[in-house]
Amino acid sequence: MEVKIGLFGLGTVGMGLLTILEEQKEKISENTGLDLTVKTAMVSSLTKDRPGLSATIQLTTDPKDILDDPEIDLVVEVAGGTGSAKNWIKSALASKKPVITANKDLIATAGEELLDLANKAQVPLLYEAAVAGGIPIIGTLREYFRTDTIRSLAGIVNGTTNYMLTQMADNDLSYETALKQAQDLGFAEADPTNDVAGYDAAYKAIILARLVFGLEAGLKDIQITGIQKITDEDIAAVKTLGGQLKLLFRIDQISADSVAVIVAPQVVLPQSPLSQVHNENNAIAVNSDNLGQTLFYGPGAGARPTAQAVLADILAAATAPKDAKQPLPEKEMTLAGERAQAYCWILNTTGANNVSQDTKDELRSLIVRQASHENNRLGSQLVLYTKEMSKDQHDALLDALTTNRTLAKEFVIYPC
Ligand SMILES: NC(=O)C1=CN([C@@H]2O[C@H](COP(=O)(O)OP(=O)(O)OC[C@H]3O[C@@H](n4cnc5c(N)ncnc54)[C@H](OP(=O)(O)O)[C@@H]3O)[C@@H](O)[C@H]2O)C=CC1
Numbered sequence: 001m002e003v004k005i006g007l008f009g010l011g012t013v014g015m016g017l018l019t020i021l022e023e024q025k026e027k028i029s030e031n032t033g034l035d036l037t038v039k040t041a042m043v044s045s046l047t048k049d050r051p052g053l054s055a056t057i058q059l060t061t062d063p064k065d066i067l068d069d070p071e072i073d074l075v076v077e078v079a080g081g082t083g084s085a086k087n088w089i090k091s092a093l094a095s096k097k098p099v100i101t102a103n104k105d106l107i108a109t110a111g112e113e114l115l116d117l118a119n120k121a122q123v124p125l126l127y128e129a130a131v132a133g134g135i136p137i138i139g140t141l142r143e144y145f146r147t148d149t150i151r152s153l154a155g156i157v158n159g160t161t162n163y164m165l166t167q168m169a170d171n172d173l174s175y176e177t178a179l180k181q182a183q184d185l186g187f188a189e190a191d192p193t194n195d196v197a198g199y200d201a202a203y204k205a206i207i208l209a210r211l212v213f214g215l216e217a218g219l220k221d222i223q224i225t226g227i228q229k230i231t232d233e234d235i236a237a238v239k240t241l242g243g244q245l246k247l248l249f250r251i252d253q254i255s256a257d258s259v260a261v262i263v264a265p266q267v268v269l270p271q272s273p274l275s276q277v278h279n280e281n282n283a284i285a286v287n288s289d290n291l292g293q294t295l296f297y298g299p300g301a302g303a304r305p306t307a308q309a310v311l312a313d314i315l316a317a318a319t320a321p322k323d324a325k326q327p328l329p330e331k332e333m334t335l336a337g338e339r340a341q342a343y344c345w346i347l348n349t350t351g352a353n354n355v356s357q358d359t360k361d362e363l364r365s366l367i368v369r370q371a372s373h374e375n376n377r378l379g380s381q382l383v384l385y386t387k388e389m390s391k392d393q394h395d396a397l398l399d400a401l402t403t404n405r406t407l408a409k410e411f412v413i414y415p416c
């Protein structure tokens, strides 16, 4: 059976998809009986040089050439953005064309509305590539975990920042050079602000929290810290006690009907499997009643891995029953506040140190490890890894402790 595809976007992911489709045409046909052909591709510039692009693909800047073409069976949106892309997807669904997208910004911000439209139209809207690139996490959570109860999800879902932090720590690259390399390798967003500010990871966390816990949240609702303020000295200070800094997301069920969501650079200890996740690789740890702890690991960005996820969705959509509806989460949870956490404190030690005996005693009972670090810019520093403590305990202790020292940096420690 021939399936004609209308493709929005011919950048990193779009070109990656064309490469895989061309290379694996026969294999796909033998395995599925489907003959997948991209008929039309929408781009913003018709004059851009596109080496290797097949002359059989019609290029356009007019979305109607895809949306109004009755020959096009299925739409793939890999252009990005939340404006035009949303309209294209709505029009495609209204015309009963299945849609595949890699657009996490859009699925995070308008997923509820779009999935509702897809369900009403009884047309698939699939978005495996929107979270963790090539790792098949969306389908796995939706299908495999259907009979299990997930309590928490955590991990690394942004390839750009993980690549940057790896290169800064292991190869002494500057922040700027590491970012430039991530852009050149096709990992970063068109505007990398979303990557480094933590918004890209937050969009992915929002998608996962909706899928698993039925949580409807926006960027403004969750605590998000990016990596822009992380320096080579922070990385070195954290390393004195064996940890690494990684941009993590965490979604924890806190009560029967609430979850806490955070995206922030956190200290990952050597005994955590996440400490082995380097460069653009991603990993998602799922904690569920039946399975316990499971870890899904793989390439989280880049042309081929992301295109593979898009292709898997194309095959699923092309073979889905005509009236297929996407299962919606049974629970509908709300956002919870603070949870107990362990911390890494980096304290400047120059100047007076009149910490009271009570504070010293409390601190001693909470410190797991400590080391001194010579910061090239700030002088002597003390690096402390603490046990888990409540937010109130944290605030009071830090208040007492920093009367005569300054807290240079604070990071949460990811619980292994
Ligand atoms: N890169 C990655 O590793 C991953 C990306 N994604 C997501 O996939 C999507 C695409 O990413 P990526 O391929 O990296 O992006 P690129 O910036 O490389 O490519 C975007 C493509 O879309 C076209 N385009 C953008 N806006 C418009 C518009 N308004 N009208 C017409 N065409 C438009 C561009 O046209 P032109 O070529 O003329 O400039 C370009 O071909 C994004 O949503 C991204 O978040 C998801 C997972 C991983």
Ligand SMILES: N[C@@H](CC=O)C(=O)O
Binding pocket: 130, 132, 133, 157, 158, 159, 160, 161, 187, 188, 189, 195, 200, 300, 301, 302
């Ligand atoms: N910019 C994103 C691309 C994939 O989603 C990332 O770096 O992870």
